[in-house]
Amino acid sequence: MTAEQTGLRIQEALDALADSGAGQAGEQLVRDLMEFYGEGLARIVPALPPPALERMLDDPAVAGLLLLHDLHPEDLAARIDRALAALPERVEVLGFDPATGTLRLRRTASGCGCGEQDVEAALACHAPEVTALELERTPRLLQIGTRPPLPAEAR
Known part of the structure; x- marks a missing residue:
């Protein structure tokens, strides 16, 4: 429980x-x-x-x-780091406003992504001072690779 x-x-x-x-x-x-x-x-x-x-x-x-x-x-910063380390996706702490209880985060890697509910659940017991989240969404970048090799008859 x-x-x-x-x-x-x-x-x-x-x-x-x-x-x-x-x-x-x-x-x-x-x-x-x-x-x-x-x-x-x-x-x-x-x-x-x-x-x-x-x-x-x-x-x-x-x-x-x-x-x-x-x-x-542990202090608040260490407890926030501990909670976020348990997430399947890495997020970066951009800042915490103690006056509003707002934690600002940014995703640091693309992946299936965790939602705000996952982050809130991770923080609930470790950092109850966090009462609001701002999760900055990073745009997914298109990776451009080299063109596949041409077939021998097309060379």
Whole structure:
């Protein structure tokens, strides 16, 4: 289950509790559990050997948990690079506007192409600060090669 799916399920449960009048108790329960898990993760992360932590950062669920508890060791640029490296097609970061949350990208190689939804999914757990994408489309170039050899009778 992704962090987004979990968040939606928790929100649905809190909404149901609010309808029954127990909304505040449900919200307090979520806060207490978050604090408990955050304290545990804060003790685990520094104890991990760097190679093990590095491998775990590629897992969207682990990355999402570390971000949620402000324990992720990488800065935003590194997390964006990590998310984009998982895509089947290479893209270049042109810039990020923190005021709007907009990430500007350009495809660097032609191929079958990944859509914005693929890029958004890759960024969701690694860089939730990115809330909008501008994906610059590079025109496909026609490759001109040499003419095929003429048949012997045409020479």
